[in-house]
Amino acid sequence: xxxxxxxxxxxxxxxxxxxxxxxxxxxxxxxxxxxxxxxxxxxxxxxxxxxxxxxxxxxxxxxxxxxxxxxxxxxxxxxxxxxxxxxxxxxxxxxxxxxxxxxxxxxxxxxxxxxxxxxxxxxxxxxxxxxxxxxxxxxxxxxxxxxxxxxxxxxxxxxxxxxxxxxxxxxxxxxxxxxxxxxxxxxxxxxxxxxxxxxxxxxxxxxxxxxxxxxxxxxxxxxxxxxxxxxxxxxxxxxxxxxxxxxxxxxxxxxxxxxxxxxxxxxxxxxxxxxxxxxxxxxxxxxxxxxxxxxxxxxxxxxxxxxxxxxxxxxxxxxxxxxxxxxxxxxxxxxxxxxxxxxxxx
Amino acid sequence: xxxxxxxxxxxxxxxxxxxxxxxxxxxxxxxxxxxxxxxxxxxxxxxxxxxxxxxxxxxxxxxxxxxxxxxxxxxxxxxxxxxxxxxxxxxxxxxxxxxxxxxxxxxxxxxxxxxxxxxxxxxxxxxxxxxxxxxxxxxxxxxxxxxxxxxxxxxxxxxxxxxxxxxxxxxxxxxxxxxxxxxxxxxxxxxxxxxxxxxxxxxxxxxxxxxxxxxxxxxxxxxxxxxxxxxxxxxxxxxxxxx
Numbered sequence: 001x002x003x004x005x006x007x008x009x010x011x012x013x014x015x016x017x018x019x020x021x022x023x024x025x026x027x028x029x030x031x032x033x034x035x036x037x038x039x040x041x042x043x044x045x046x047x048x049x050x051x052x053x054x055x056x057x058x059x060x061x062x063x064x065x066x067x068x069x070x071x072x073x074x075x076x077x078x079x080x081x082x083x084x085x086x087x088x089x090x091x092x093x094x095x096x097x098x099x100x101x102x103x104x105x106x107x108x109x110x111x112x113x114x115x116x117x118x119x120x121x122x123x124x125x126x127x128x129x130x131x132x133x134x135x136x137x138x139x140x141x142x143x144x145x146x147x148x149x150x151x152x153x154x155x156x157x158x159x160x161x162x163x164x165x166x167x168x169x170x171x172x173x174x175x176x177x178x179x180x181x182x183x184x185x186x187x188x189x190x191x192x193x194x195x196x197x198x199x200x201x202x203x204x205x206x207x208x209x210x211x212x213x214x215x216x217x218x219x220x221x222x223x224x225x226x227x228x229x230x231x232x233x234x235x236x237x238x239x240x241x242x243x244x245x246x247x248x249x250x251x252x253x254x255x256x257x258x259x260x261x262x263x264x265x266x267x268x269x270x271x272x273x274x275x276x277x278x279x280x281x282x283x284x285x286x287x288x289x290x291x292x293x294x295x296x297x298x299x300x301x302x303x304x305x306x307x308x309x310x311x312x313x314x315x316x317x318x319x320x321x322x323x324x325x326x327x328x329x330x331x332x333x334x335x336x337x338x339x340x341x342x343x344x345x346x
Numbered sequence: 347x348x349x350x351x352x353x354x355x356x357x358x359x360x361x362x363x364x365x366x367x368x369x370x371x372x373x374x375x376x377x378x379x380x381x382x383x384x385x386x387x388x389x390x391x392x393x394x395x396x397x398x399x400x401x402x403x404x405x406x407x408x409x410x411x412x413x414x415x416x417x418x419x420x421x422x423x424x425x426x427x428x429x430x431x432x433x434x435x436x437x438x439x440x441x442x443x444x445x446x447x448x449x450x451x452x453x454x455x456x457x458x459x460x461x462x463x464x465x466x467x468x469x470x471x472x473x474x475x476x477x478x479x480x481x482x483x484x485x486x487x488x489x490x491x492x493x494x495x496x497x498x499x500x501x502x503x504x505x506x507x508x509x510x511x512x513x514x515x516x517x518x519x520x521x522x523x524x525x526x527x528x529x530x531x532x533x534x535x536x537x538x539x540x541x542x543x544x545x546x547x548x549x550x551x552x553x554x555x556x557x558x559x560x561x562x563x564x565x566x567x568x569x570x571x572x573x574x575x576x577x578x579x580x581x582x583x584x585x586x587x588x589x
Contacts, residue, residue: 085415220450227436227447233399234434238498239422239451 004191009309015198016281017305018205019260023282024289024297025212026253031291032229033249035150036142039157041257042279043164044130046272048258049265050172052126053179058115062171063129064106070136071102077140098139102132119180127258134254137164138246146246161276168272176269179262201263208256209298225249281308281323288330348410350375350533351396351426351502356404358388358395365391366402367557373502378524378534380565382541382578383554389537390431392554393504397421397428409501423451427500431507433491437480441471444479444490448497457497463530464493467523485516492523496532503527504535509543521547541578545569553578 023041030038051061075098082090105128112121141160145152183196215222228235228245235242261275285304289297304323311322349372358366366388373379381389395402398418406413408426416424436444445464449457465472468489474482479490488508495503505524509517517540524534525547538544544565545551551568553561561568568574 220446220454223439223443223447224450226439227443230436230438231434233430234436235447236399236418237397237422237428237430237434238448238494239419240447241417241419 005313007190007192009313010306011192011194011198013306013309014302015201015305016308017302018201019264019278020282020285020304021298021301022205022208022256022260023279024285024301025209025294026256027279027282027286028289028291028294028297029212029225030249030253031286033225034138034142034146034153034246036153036157037150037283037291038253039154039161039276039279040137040164041253041282042275042277043161043168044134044254044257044275045261045264045278046168046172046270046275047133047164047261048126048130049179049261049270049275050168050177050272051129051258052122052262053177053265053270054172055109055113055117055122055125056119056180058113058117060109060113061126061129062167063133064109064125066167066171067102067129067132067136068106070133070140071098074098074136074139077144081144098136102136105129105132119182123182123262126262127255130254130258131251134250134257135247137254138250142250143243143246146243165273165276168275172272174272176271176274177265178269179265181266182263197263197266204259204263208259209294212252212294221248277320281305284324284327287327290334349373350377350409351535352405352407353392353396354405356392356395356402356406358391358400358402360391365557366395369404369554369557369559371552371559371562373533373535375501375533376528376531377550378528378536378548380536380538380544380548380551381554382538382544382551382568382574384578385539387554388557389554390506393428393506393535393537394430397426397504399428399430419451422498422500425499425501426504427495427498427502428504429488429491429495429506429508431510433487435479435487435490435494438478440476440478441482441490442475444494445471445475445497448494450498452497452499456499460497460499464496467496467526468493485512485520488512488516488520492520496527500532502533502535504537506537507539508536509538509540517543541574542569545579 023045027038027041030036047063051063054061075094078094078098079091109125109129112125137160141156142153145156181197182200185196187194187199216226224235224240225245225248228240228242232242235245261270264270281304282301285297285301288300304326307326308319308323312319315322351373353369353371356366356369357364369392371379381392383389391400394400396406398413398416398421408421408424411424413421436447445461446457449460452460470486471489471493474486479487482490492505492508508520508524512520521543524536527534536544536548545568548565550563551565552559553568553574561571561574569579
């Protein structure tokens, strides 16, 4: 192999690795705050990417209607769980969040959609749609069982993944879609050519990592989220609403997923079920980071991307196998290093 | 005078086992009330249920508000605060972050004043403010737990076994500070196995046995009661004290 090919593979690996890093960070975030292993993270990727691609062709994606439907269910759940102590303020808040927001969003999508809508508007709409879905997904599927064991949450998570993937087939069809590039610019450095798209990937990944670091290190809400992750009861005792923390975590995860999707859909064709495999690679990175460490997850994600790029060059048939095999030595090492702990029963 | 906290005919069960049976208690403003009793008497269970950590049957009102429909988080906002037996600190966060989060439900400007007050009460915490909570000694962790609760400017502080596992000199320090809280306008409901120390600073006391209050009165009367002295104060030096 010559140096040029190696550089190409490295560049490819780092670009993909940056996406996996974003997804891995979202997984760590959600797990830390809610103990949910977010399998549907991949669906946030596909929903974001394909909603954006459909909006770019001037169609209204089914995800916008899904958000309204999920909002209605979330509203019904809010009323049901608060039935013993219904305040006007609580109902108003629930109406605003669960009904007015998604309905207004659907209206906005219908009003703005068209073949000549600017790229930025389409991106914003796709992000809002997926953000709403993420928020309602937590309310509907996870908040009512937030106190149960990690295993129960995982089973619910797998269920959500299957349901959302099936709905994805309904909304986007079996044919893959590709979206327009964010920018046509390109920079050449030696043999390498950096497209505006890949630069956006790097920029957004670094930007997100810095933003998350600032958010968790310096804002009260960010610290409250960390506190919820460290000690749930302690957090409740100082008045932090752990359900709100869960909603914020899911909101961030869905937005991160959708951004990742929007970043890759101009590079490769995405199908309704592609997100799962992409999310799984973020998951590998998150596992290597022990589902707790953000920096380790980011580094591991870059490694996963690079290993994937090289293995697709040398043994493309075994590309996925090689990537997923990475997890085995890590799990063995971790099981040797960490004392066995029984899962906390709460 | 109407009570700040009023608990009436409360029952608390773990499944079919009733851990607390028909208990009633009051805490007035600016009052220190203690509940003493042996291990397993139901003291911790009662505090947890008043805070909303455990469900209860019966009536609890705090500052005139019925607590039944409120979650833990909303009870905190009404000025009720619990320092639990296991402290429940944010171990991987530093002292200052722990304290800052204690003021999660109050305005940032008020929080700054609270922080100064807590640092005055516990100068040790100020020295350790950048240290992770899990690396503090037991006594410092107890101080942090109390400081974190005080950051929310509570009207009533419920302390669950603040002296548990601490050196006598630290225990004396903690009880001195509990005494100071009263003059700062904070009422205290104190659950303690160290009955002697608790009765010294309390205004009133309840004695709990097997889920029921068997005796109540002023702390002085309870301390003078022969039965109490035999059951709780006599054993103090042999069994419970850290000396």
